[in-house]
Amino acid sequence: MTQSANKIDVYLEIGKNKTFAGANDWPGWSRVGRDEESALQALFEYGPRYARVVRSARLGFQSPADASALAVVERLEGNATTDFGALAVAPSSDAKAVDDAELRRLQALLKACWRAFDAAAAAAIGQELRKGPRGGGRELEGIVRHVLDGDVGHLVQLGWKFKQGQEDDLDEELRRTRQAILAGVAAAARGELPARGPRGGVRWMPRYFVRRVAWHVLDHVWEIEDRVM
DSSP, rough: OOOTOOEEEEEEESSSOEEEEETTTTOOEEEEEESSHHHHHHHHHHHHHHHHHHGGGTSSSOOSGGGGGGGEEEEEEEEEHHHHHHHHEEEEEEEGGOOHHHHHHHHHHHHHHHHHHHHHHHTTTOOOOSSSGGGGOOOHHHHHHHHHHHHHHHHHHTOOOOOOOSSSSSHHHHHHHHHHHHHHHHHTTTTTOSSSTSSBBBBBOHHHHHHHHHHHHHHHHHHHHHBBB
């Protein structure tokens, strides 16, 4: 990992109405705001929550004590997806090659995010979720299915062939999809997947793939936690 001295390198994805701030080396730690200042403040405020998620991975993450520790190293032009409220543009650092040690690290981060999601979902069983605009007011099963469908879509962007099952067993579908994600990112890291799709579209790089998966999972972990009444 490359860090500025005593700083955490972050990038900004700047749309017309929304801005994302994301930590270059910590997939999943990305937050949105109305502008640069609010996005960076949100990222800082979620540092302790992210630390609780990745603690089980034992990768040495420490939440910054002050927002001044966040060093903006890149600004990217967002698009309509950014303004919709989803990550859309890969930082240049995501183009770096992924060696075996980094692959293990990225997979460990993904597993930590999944553990957090499973724990949040389990704790919310039988609980009422507060209604509101966040997540469209989905019930718990709807959130789980939404995350599952999102993961399948992410695999398509990576170029990993995976057929979603028709089973009613959500736990089994999550298990199968997560196995595919781990296998897919490993194949991408080894250069085994084409960089372009059959119609010429650019595939996601392995680091960006992990960034998108981790962000989407944690966004809904925190949604569940915040909506439980």
